[in-house]
Amino acid sequence: DYAKAKSALNEAQKIGVSPKYNALCLFWLGEIAYKEGDYANAIGYYDYYLRRAPKSEREYKMALYNLGYAYFTTKDMAKSQKAFEGFVWLYKAADRYRADAFNRLGDAQYSQRKYADAVKSYEGAVALGTAEQDYAKYQRAISLGLAGKTTAKIGALRQMQGENCGDYNDDAAYELGRTYVSLGRYADGA
16 A cells, blocks of 8 residues: 555654664655656655665665666666666675666666677676576677677677577577678578
C-alpha cells in the first residue's frame, strides 16, 4: 500500500528520530516514487538521500543503481552514466546487479556516441559471466564497429557464432552478414 507507506515514511521523517532513519525514509520514498513511475520525485529523493547517507550503507549503492535507471528512463544519459559509474565503483559483488549496471553504463555511453567507453563497459559485463553477458557481447561488437574497429567487430560476431548467446545468436549472424556486405565481401555476407 504505497499511499500508507508514503504517509508513514513522511511522518517518521518529520519526527526525526535519527539521521540514519531520516535518510532511509528518503530512500524508500524514492523507491515508491520510482515504482509509481514518478521519476522526477524519485530522482529528487535519491539525490537527497545520497547527500545525507554514508557510502557504506547497502541502500547507498542501490540508490545509485536506481538513480541511474531513473535518469535512463527519462533519457538523461549523462546523469545516468554518472550514477551507474558510481554504482559499479562502490558495488563489487560479481552478480547480476553489477553486470546489469555495466550494461546500462555501456548503453548510456553508446547513446552519447562514446563507443570506446561503451566497449569497456560491455566488457565489464561479459567478464562477470552472468546471463547479462549475451547482450553485452552483442552490444560490444556493435560498438566496436561504430568505433571504426571493423576487424574486431567481425571477430567478436564470429566468436558469438561459436557460443550459445541465446537470442543474440541470430542478431549476431545478421549483423555479421551486413558487415561483410558493407565491406564488399558479398560471398562472406551470404
